[in-house]
Amino acid sequence: MISSVKKSRIFLSPPHLSGNEAKYMQEAIETNWIAPLGPNVDAFEKELADYVGVSGAVAVSSGTAAIHLALSLLEVGKGDTVFCSSLTFVASANPILYQGAEPVFIDSEPDTWNMSPKALERALRDAKLQGRLPKAVIVVNLYGQSAKMDEIVSFCNEYEVPIIEDAAESLGATYKGIPSGTLGKFGVFSFNGNKIITTSGGGMLVSNDLEALNRARFLATQARDFAPHYQHSTMGYNYRMSNVLAGIGRGQLEVLEERVQARRSVFSKYQVELGHLPGIYFMPELKDSKSNRWLTALTIDEKEAGVSVKEILDLMTNENIEARPVWKPLHLQPLFRGMKYYSHHETYSVSDQLFESGICLPSGSNLTNEELIRIVDCIKSLNLGCEKVQQYG
Numbered sequence: 001m002i003s004s005v006k007k008s009r010i011f012l013s014p015p016h017l018s019g020n021e022a023k024y025m026q027e028a029i030e031t032n033w034i035a036p037l038g039p040n041v042d043a044f045e046k047e048l049a050d051y052v053g054v055s056g057a058v059a060v061s062s063g064t065a066a067i068h069l070a071l072s073l074l075e076v077g078k079g080d081t082v083f084c085s086s087l088t089f090v091a092s093a094n095p096i097l098y099q100g101a102e103p104v105f106i107d108s109e110p111d112t113w114n115m116s117p118k119a120l121e122r123a124l125r126d127a128k129l130q131g132r133l134p135k136a137v138i139v140v141n142l143y144g145q146s147a148k149m150d151e152i153v154s155f156c157n158e159y160e161v162p163i164i165e166d167a168a169e170s171l172g173a174t175y176k177g178i179p180s181g182t183l184g185k186f187g188v189f190s191f192n193g194n195k196i197i198t199t200s201g202g203g204m205l206v207s208n209d210l211e212a213l214n215r216a217r218f219l220a221t222q223a224r225d226f227a228p229h230y231q232h233s234t235m236g237y238n239y240r241m242s243n244v245l246a247g248i249g250r251g252q253l254e255v256l257e258e259r260v261q262a263r264r265s266v267f268s269k270y271q272v273e274l275g276h277l278p279g280i281y282f283m284p285e286l287k288d289s290k291s292n293r294w295l296t297a298l299t300i301d302e303k304e305a306g307v308s309v310k311e312i313l314d315l316m317t318n319e320n321i322e323a324r325p326v327w328k329p330l331h332l333q334p335l336f337r338g339m340k341y342y343s344h345h346e347t348y349s350v351s352d353q354l355f356e357s358g359i360c361l362p363s364g365s366n367l368t369n370e371e372l373i374r375i376v377d378c379i380k381s382l383n384l385g386c387e388k389v390q391q392y393g
């Protein structure tokens with residue numbers, strides 16, 4: 001394809017401001033609350049907790065920090081294991097290493113692309129037999145789709161292992177009517193620049209255990225003992241969110257519903273435009289659950305399509321469109337070489353397959369129709385399912 005003029009860049013998942021962020025930030029500036037903590041932080045915590053229907057929330061500097069605090073609260077340490085979804089961003093599991101513990105990775109199942117209850121059950125049974133049950137299970141809701149939480153919660157209850165729900169990608173989604181991020185002992189959200197709403201960088205830890213959340217606040221502010229002088233008896237972190245950034249978060253939370261609608265609508269449009277093409281399969285949505293469709297993800301059956309994932313991604317790059325493969329499973333990452341892994345089928349790994357065949361398309365809530373058509377035309381130009389035609393140029 002010959003194109004001399006460079007087309008404007010289409011991003012995978014850019015920030016999308018509402019206009020009210022500036023108002024809250026301005027308040028912070030006018031009242032001189034340019035500090036970590038302050039009225040915006042308190043209000044953002046309360047507003048988010050109310051939105052998802054939990055007792056409390058702690059605003060922190062990142063989703064990763066929130067996962068780390070959750071592990072810390074569960075007293076995960078050296079010699080412990082933590083189970084974690086394999087098909088996810090590395091941030092889900094890095095905090096396990098921060099605590100000196102060992103991750104055990106669990107495969108996905110095909111209906112949600114999330115943690116396989118079957119693999120989880122096998123892993124729990126083995127762990128019990130070895131007298132080494134995990135200290136926690138980190139369940140990820142990939143691309144905004146909830147995992148099969150009924151099954152997962154039931155196994156974890158049976159073995160009395162607490163769940164940390166990594167809802168970094170699924171704020172605004174629901175599972176059987178229940179807000180994503182509230183189905184475990186702790187829930188984690190991220191407000192990184194690429195997430196469905198953003199504070200440029202930030203995160204939130206939520207729970208119904210207010211005592212634990214108070215402990216999280218304590219740990220996140222350098223674990224300062226109650227004393228006029230600076231006294232410390234525990235190791236802490238500097239993990240709290242700034243009052244300025246919480247202002248952005250308040251402005252963003254006001255439009256979260258609209259953002260979910262917009263992302264779902266982007267997904268539907270792709271489905272209408274591409275769903276009939278041979279070899280294209282969109283990420284499913286579990287019955288009775290509502291994904292926020294943070295990213296539109298699909299798989300390519302290369303035999304049916306006659307086109308490879310790499311060909312599609314290369315063409316997109318060439319057209320200045322940011323598309324990505326699906327997350328590389330953590331059990332395949334050099335960082336985690338040698339860590340235990342439980343696949344969905346004893347002989348077949350679902351997440352490996354999703355990684356090899358999956359693509360994420362630009363999915364911003366501010367993606368225009370023109371941009372969407374540019375992306376769709378780009379894919380259609382590959383003539384999926386047709387005999388290869390010689391391309392010149």
Ligand SMILES: *Cc1c(COP(=O)(O)O)cnc(C)c1O
Binds near residue numbers: 063092140166192202
């Ligand atoms: C983004 C993300 C995180 C980490 O959030 P940060 O705010 O970037 O630290 C954790 N888990 C998943 C699944 C994510 O997508």
